[in-house]
Amino acid sequence: MSYSHHYKKQKVKNLKRTKRIYQMPLFWIVLFGLITTISFLYVILFYSKFQLQKIEVSGAQTLQSKDIESVIWMNADIKLFTGIFNLSSKSIFLIDKEKIIHPLLYTFPVIANVQLEKRFPQGIVVVIKERKSVGVFCASLNNCFSIDDNGIIFEPLENITGSTIIKKPENNKEVFVGEEVVQKSIIDAILKIQKNLRDNFQIDIQEALVSNPLIFKTSENWKIYFNPNESIDMQITKMNLLLRDEIKVDARKRLQYIYLQYKDRAYYK
16 A cells, blocks of 8 residues: 555544544533523623512601602612613612712712612612701801701702801802801810700800801800810810800800910900
8 A cells, every 4th residue: 555545544534533523522511501591691781570560668758758769779770881772770689888878978969878778689778867957057148057966068059047057267169069168176166065054054156157266156146156176065165164164144244255275364355
């Protein structure tokens, strides 16, 4: 037998031994893995039993639950692909808490805090904490807002009767709802002084000017001056001693001011 003939015969044998791709175990392993992955993704992304169907809202007092739900529905839709074919999903697995919470805080400045929990397989629970007004902040004569205990303004106001008015020297400065206009430490000081005067001497604070010194106008039409950079508690103690021991109720009718911002002593007239 010639070498050429032997080589051709051997080549034919090798060709006969070559398996088709579907006869290879690796093909079926890869195919099974691919089918499993596609099935898993379908269940996660599109299976109806895992699509958001129910939103439960609690804690809202001034806001309507339907308005909150409307914002949530708009931001619960996850865009998977845009182009010729638009694919989106409301899968409970894909819902991003932050992408719902941030729009709620932006849309409703009255909301101080949002807690969101997924309730599998088709629901989420949203707990709203609204801001509580501790006074009125006026940026100008006709530009007033409710202010919370963090110094954040959250609601424009027209009627401000009966509330403590908080001002700053830079009047007419443009402000926006949701903005911190007064430091929390200053708000804490205002509330502490207000509570002390009301509880101990039945005196209300009508206005507070956020400056240095911190100036209060009382319901008895006299003023108190505090140093915001020193201990407020120590200055309150000095004020209490004056009002209890030196400045009697009758004398307060002629009182013009009390200076508490000096370390060594308090002055009044």
